[in-house]
Amino acid sequence: MNIKKSIVLRVRIVFLLVCLFACAILYKIVQIQVLDGTKWKQISKERRIRYQPVPATRGNIYSDNESILATSLPFYRVAFDPAIAQAETFNTGIDSLAMLLSRFYKDQSPEHYRRKIKNARHAGRRYIRLNSRQINYQEKKMMANWPIFRAGKNKGGVIFEKVEKRFKPFGMLAERTIGFINEDKNGAGLEFSFNGDLAGTDGEALFERIAGGNKPIYDGTEVAPQNGYDIKTTIDINLQDVAENALYKALVEKNADYGCVILMEVKTGEIKAMANLGKTKGGYIEDYNYAVGNQGRTEPGSTFKLASMMALFEHTNLGLADTVDAGDGRYRIKNTTMTDVKIGGYGKISVQDVFEKSSNIGVAKLIQENFGDNQQAFVDYLHKFGLSSTLGFQMDGEARPYIKNTSDKTWYGTTLTSMSIGYEMKLAPLQTLALYNAVANNGVKVQPIIVKEIRRADQVVQTFQTRVLNERIASEETIKKVRTMLEGVIQNGTAKNLRSADYKIAGKTGTARKVKDGKYVRLYSTSFAGYFPADNPKYSCIVIIDSPRGVNVYGGDVAAPVFKEVADKAYARDLAMHQPLRARVVPNKDSLPQVKAGSLEDLSLIMNRIGVSNHSTATNDDEWVRVTPQMRSLKFEPNPVRGGQVPDVTGMTLRDALFILGNQHLKVSVEGTGKRVVKQSVQAGTEINKETKITIVLS
Known part of the structure; x- marks a missing residue:
């Protein structure tokens, strides 16, 4: 009986405790929902609502003629x-x-x-x-x-x-130069380097x-x-296309690992083309900026002999007709043997011939004889030429050049002669080109630039002018000597295949053996650097083809033909290089602006601001118009854009055309260069389907 009473008592206690707990929960619910409801709703709202x-x-990226990149x-x-x-x-x-x-x-x-x-x-x-x-x-x-x-x-x-x-009207053209930026704000090229301006x-x-x-x-x-600022680059779309096509053909033909081409204006340092192509499983794409970055920084090989000869001429009274004994093609230096390409050697040859034939032994002997007792003096000349410093290029990622000093632990008894022919050092292609450009520019070394202006609409916010890095890298006499030597390479030396009846080229071939696992192997980095026309230089250019395969894998056979193709196309389209400029036609102040089509709002605003009379048959619902000149005024007529139909974009700027065509889900390709669309491949009013593609032509 006592046990039964004990159990009942315990059950009652537990029941009472459960009831008390339930009441506490009920009280808390009432407190939260009713008594403190306003408070908690406000806290919830504050947590849900935030800025x-x-x-x-x-912003947009433009080429030099304001084509949208x-x-x-x-x-x-x-x-x-x-x-x-x-x-x-x-x-x-x-x-x-x-x-x-x-x-x-x-x-x-x-x-x-x-x-x-x-x-x-x-x-x-x-x-x-x-x-x-x-x-x-x-x-x-x-x-x-x-x-x-x-x-x-x-x-x-x-x-x-x-x-x-982000849309690139010219597709893969200059893709790595234009670059990208991802969600983490990492990237490459102009998009990354100028993100602070472009992003807004x-x-x-x-x-x-x-x-x-x-x-x-x-x-x-x-x-x-x-909104972000626009940037105007120095890139010439036509020359960029030429450079990429020429480079691509050479890479495919020689099954090379990668290559780059840089074309630069001598006086201004403006880069007109920068092509970079690397091999992937799917072919060649712009996967890295070899022209500027660390992966393209290599031992330059024989193109560096220009710097060695400049140091010699600055340090001595050596003349082009003076001679050196290149021997039988083998030159023993300490515990290594240097060789020349020609079997049996060149024997006794002139300084001019040493450069034209690219004799390793000839250059090494001249450097050893004149700098062997003061090796640091040779290095000091390289510093004077600016080869040990970066160029301060506008794009992020410029490689730091590597030029040894005599105090370095890796300076050996053979280092001086190895450096004289372009080994035991590393330069990016752009840094090598800057030296050749300075020679073409009569000794004035300018900083390469690829962005000319930062703008908001038509208002220029910042302009980048040509900057001189060194007023004179060498004496006038030295510059004159090396220019004669560079012309001789094409006339009589390792790049005779570049000779042209129309204009003169000056330059130097390069073929440097590659290092793998700490040893030199039979793979080469081939190059050609130079400028044209040689008698009045307008452009300088460098071509790198890395690890070409097959027969004839030297710089003169692989890289030089790419240079020639780029130079020929640049010369053909630049009339100023081979005939007098035509007299400028004085514009007629009473003539009307050459406006064909565009946004009604934008055109009305612009014409009113510049004081051009205009009237319209379009209504406020008409966003796009065509423009017809009438006497001394402009007439705006509706140019409707209808869903499901191909619009008429002739006469529009490229950006307006891309905006309209993109909104119609059309696949667009662009041909030609210029500011306005002159032709479209699909007639206006044609019904659009999933397969509809359209090509617009600029002029």
Whole structure:
């Protein structure tokens, strides 16, 4: 009996404790929901609502003639606040809206969209993404007139989330030079190096974090983003295309590992072409900037003999007709043997012949005889020529040159002679080219540049002028001697295949053995560096072909022909190099601007600001117009862009054309250079399908 009473007592105690615990929970619920409800709702709202950045539109990258190399085109994702619309607006429009969404996206039935939106409205959700597919600007304008959506974002609940895509009209052309930047702000090329200017300044707006994503709140506190600046490069699209094609053919023919071409204006240092191609499983692509970066920094080989000869002429009274005994083609230095290409050697030859025939022994003997007792003096001349310093190039990633000093632990008894022929040191191709460019420029060494201006629209924010790095790298007499030698290489030496009846070329071939696992192997880095026309230099150029395979793998056989093709094309299209400039035609001040087509708003604004009379038959709903001159005024006529049809973009600027065609989901390719579209491959008004491609021609 006592046991029974004990058990009942324990059960009652447990029951009482459970009841007390339940009451405590109930009290806490009432306290949170009712007594402190306002407080917790406010805290929840503060945590859900926060300021987030609104991305700025990235600036454009232009070529030297203002052809667009990279631009940003706007696209949108469609989201919806189903709870914001009034009941009458929602109920009368939901069926039509669901049907239009189904027809447009073609992925779900109207019932699916209707149920999705209604369920979200009943659940009080303030944000749903209707579809992950991105739409273009024309589609956005069309959707904005759909039921419910037409009431706008504040009364209809439609949310068009802007997404920008980077577009390169010329495809792979100069891809690595243009570069990229990823979400982590890492990248390469101009996009990365000038990101601070191109990116602009992000704005800020309130966003509410809710199920399905972040919904923007437009409460008047938002800060508009400041769009990025545009940059104008020195790149010539035509010459860039020539350089890449010539390089590509040589790489394929010789099954080489990689190659690069740099073409630069002698006086200004402006880079007109910079091509970089590396071998991948799929072929050759612009995978790295070998012209500037560490992976392209190699032992220059015989192209460095120019610096060695300059040091000799600066240090001695040596003349081009003086002689040196190159012997039988073998030269013993300490415990190593240096050889020449010619079997049996060159014997006793002139200094001019030493350079033209690229005699390793001839150069090494001259350097050893004149600098053997003061080896640091030779190194000091290399410093004077600027070969041990970076150029301060505008793009990030310039390799640091490596020039040994006599105090280095790796300076051996053979180092002086090895350096004299381009070994035991490393230079990037651009750094070697800068030396040749200085010789072409009568001893004035200028800094290479690839960006000329930073602009906002037509307003120039910053200009980059030609900067002189060294007023005179060597005496006038030395420059005259080495220029004679460089011309002799083409006339009588290792690059006779470059001779032209139309103009003179000056330059030097290079063939340097590659190092693998600490040993020199039978793979070569071949090169040719020079300038043209030799008597009045306009351009300097360097070509590198790394690890060519097969027969004839020397610089004169592999790299020199690429130089010749680039030089021929540059010479052919630059009339100033081979005939007098035509007299300039004085413009007629009464003539009208050569405007063909464009945005009504932009053209009206521009014409009004410059004082050109204009009138329009277009309405405010007509965004695009064609322009017809009438007497001394311009007439704007509608140029409608209809969904599903190819628009007429002739006469427009490249950017406007890309904007319109991209919004029509057309695959676009660009031919020619210039500021305006003169021809399109698909006739305006043609129905668009998934396979429609269009080519636009610039002039």
